[in-house]
Amino acid sequence: MCGRFTQQLTWRRIHDLYRLREPDLMVNLRPRYNGAPLQKFAACRLDEDGNRTIVGLRWGLVPSWAKDSKIAARLINARAETVQNKPSYGAAFRSRRCLVPANGWFEWQRTGQGKQPYFLRLPDGLPVSFAALWEHWGKNEDSLESFTIITTVASSELADIHDRQPAILDSDRFADWLDPSSPLPRLLNLVREPHAGPYERYAVSTKVNNVGNDDPDILAPISTATVFPRTTKLP
Numbered sequence: 001m002c003g004r005f006t007q008q009l010t011w012r013r014i015h016d017l018y019r020l021r022e023p024d025l026m027v028n029l030r031p032r033y034n035g036a037p038l039q040k041f042a043a044c045r046l047d048e049d050g051n052r053t054i055v056g057l058r059w060g061l062v063p064s065w066a067k068d069s070k071i072a073a074r075l076i077n078a079r080a081e082t083v084q085n086k087p088s089y090g091a092a093f094r095s096r097r098c099l100v101p102a103n104g105w106f107e108w109q110r111t112g113q114g115k116q117p118y119f120l121r122l123p124d125g126l127p128v129s130f131a132a133l134w135e136h137w138g139k140n141e142d143s144l145e146s147f148t149i150i151t152t153v154a155s156s157e158l159a160d161i162h163d164r165q166p167a168i169l170d171s172d173r174f175a176d177w178l179d180p181s182s183p184l185p186r187l188l189n190l191v192r193e194p195h196a197g198p199y200e201r202y203a204v205s206t207k208v209n210n211v212g213n214d215d216p217d218i219l220a221p222i223s224t225a226t227v228f229p230r231t232t233k234l235p
Contacts, residue, residue: 001076001077001151001162001164002076002077002105002107002130002149002151002164002165002166003036003037003076003077003106004034004035004036004105004106004208005032005035005102005103005104005105005106005130005149005166006032006033006034006035006102006103006104006105006106006119006218006219007029007031007032007035007041007042007100007101007102007103008031008032008033008103009042009101009102009103009127013127014042014044014054014101014127017101017127017129017171018044018052018054018099018101018174019052020044020052020053020054021051021052029041029042029056032214033214033215033216033218033219034106034208034211034213034214034215034218035059035102035214036059036211037059037060037072037073037076038058038059038060038072038073039058039059040056040057040058040059041056041057041058041059041100041147042054042055042056042100042101043055043056043057043098043099043100043101043132043134043147044098044099044100044101044129044174044178045096045097045098045099045134045178046178046179046180052178055145056145057098057100057134057145057146057147058072058144058145058146058147059072059076059146059147059148059149060072060073060074060075060076060146060148061075061076061078061088061089061092061133061134061135061146061147061148062075062135062137062144062146063075063087063088063091063092063135063137064091064135064136064137066137069137069138069144069146071088072146075088075089075148076148076149077148077149077150077151077164078093078133078148078149078150078151079150079151079152080150080151080152080167080188080191080192081152081192083133083150083188083191084184084188089133089148091135092133092134092135092148093133093184093187094184095180096133096134096135097131097132097133097134097177097178097180097187098132098133098134098147098178099129099130099131099132099169099174099177099178100129100130100132100147100149101127101128101129101130102127102128102129102130103121103125103127103128104119104120104121104122104128105119105120105121105128105165105166106118106119106120106204106208107120107158107161107162107165108162109160109161109162116203116206117203117204117205117206117208117209118161118201118202118203118204119201119202119204119219119221120158120161120165120199120200120201121199121200121201122197122198122199122200123198123199123200128166128168128195129168129169129170129171129174130149130150130166130167130168130169131149131150131166131167131168131169131177131190131191132147132148132149132150133147133148133150134146134147135147149166149167150166150167150191151164151165151166151167152164152165152166152167152191152192152193152194153165153194154194155194155195155196155197155199157196157197157198157199158197158199158201161201165194165195167190167191167192167194167195168194168195169190169191169195170195173190176190177190202221203221203222203223204218204219204220204221204222205217205218205220205222
């Protein structure tokens, strides 16, 4: 799954990534080093004229039919294998797709001593784009726009850390993903095949477990031996 990610991209980088038409318009959102569900993030989608635009969406999908927004915490990820047929995601998959830019994401590897968090990203800090779905819920002052990140099986390079990863799309697939007329089989192929990488991956402090820790220090590499030292048996 994907339960935390980092989004601290400059406006210029986001503009270049999505080839936006309006270079002076940007959602005023704070950088997220330890971004968590129910927080707001920048996302790219098509506006009413079919142009790519950046909007602020809250992480955790709230379907239009939901009685209240509490369901959001349970809908932060949508599995690529079932996204088309799930009542919570089906309508959005057909017509409300978006891209969520990120610097990378966190996963936790199970070990004999506990769960060790890792930060995963593309080489040289290149931005990634998560395939995502968005929804509009409520009316007037109670309205909310939210998103969920699609996940798929982990690539062979990352499978030893976790068996799932976000569905990542390269720039040559953005148009197909955002186009409301794209055939559903093509869309499913886009998200079911894991991005092959290559990736950079390194262990980080368990401070990331606390959403209140949201600063650049979260991304500092550590040695796993520091967290889980070897136990030496005395003779």
